Amino acid sequence: MISSNINITKPTYMENEFSLFKKEKKQSSADNELSESDKKRVQELKKIDREVRTHEQAHLAASGGLARGGASFTYTKGPDGKKYASGGEVSIEISPVEGKPEETIRRMQQVRRAATAPADPSSQDRSVAAKATREEAKARAELSKPQDDEKEKNNSGILSVYKNEFQESTFSVTA
Template sequence: MINSIGNYYPDISVTRVRSTYGFTDVDENKIANTKFTDKLSEDKFTKSNNSADELSSEEKKLVERLKRIEQQVIAHEQAHIAAGGGLVRGGASYSYQSGPDGKRYIVGGEVQIDASPLPDDPEGTISKMQQVRRAALAPSDPSPQDRAVANEASKNEMSARMELSRMQMEKFNSNLNITPEFVNAYA
């Protein structure tokens, strides 16, 4: 996700929505409040020294599921980073969830990207917003937040295109010595 909403896995409930890959990020301060609403009791998820042999079949399935989620989230964030290029600020940051085996698994992530328009540079802003949109939509399954970032980039690109058109019109009019009064007289 680039900066994110969703709960792709309904039996994993978390406290804050910021998603990538349709998973929900968890605020680092609220990880302790994260809970599984699976049929397994919560105390099974707080085990810290379980070996794989000590886990029930349901717990083993959950561990495998958490491993798959982790791989998908990492791939999702890497797609943002690869497409974002120089606009990416730092690497991906991840949210974790403890599994029944006591290990922490990545269940959400975020990539910070510079999506601010360039002041007094509509052409540069157009190019930058196109890259922001590509980065936001790079994963095969963009999250709702990813789509929102892409939409905002499109709006900023449109504004920059309008500004560029206005500047080009002013330049054209000044070359013809057309004043605003002249234009208004025939409007």
């Protein structure tokens, strides 16, 4: 019989503190090695990183389940060797619901809310919102079309009756 014992131990409080101390010391020595312009660039990259992440989180929060996964980011490597988010995207389902205009309208309204959720929507965000508005308008037109077809059918029926009556009631007078 083969048996194995695996002992997993949690780090002690002191080991955790020492690990944090080493990280902080390493970070502070790395900061001290950066030039003033590099430090300024790192601060700028940190700010951009926060803005990008907040922007994409707003899309996710407003997507109402239409997001296909989480946010994905593009990164820029800073002078300190760390990667900072410099761009991002959230994929959202924007296709109309085939044969269901009411659902398409709801979906497009949700897409528009998700696209315009960030405090400062990008041009791409505004483009997606505009596309959602167009798709919603198409769905509304599709909803009203059966009513229009019914009206047309009724009107054409009335016109054909009038045409028949008119044709049947023609007479000629000869002198």
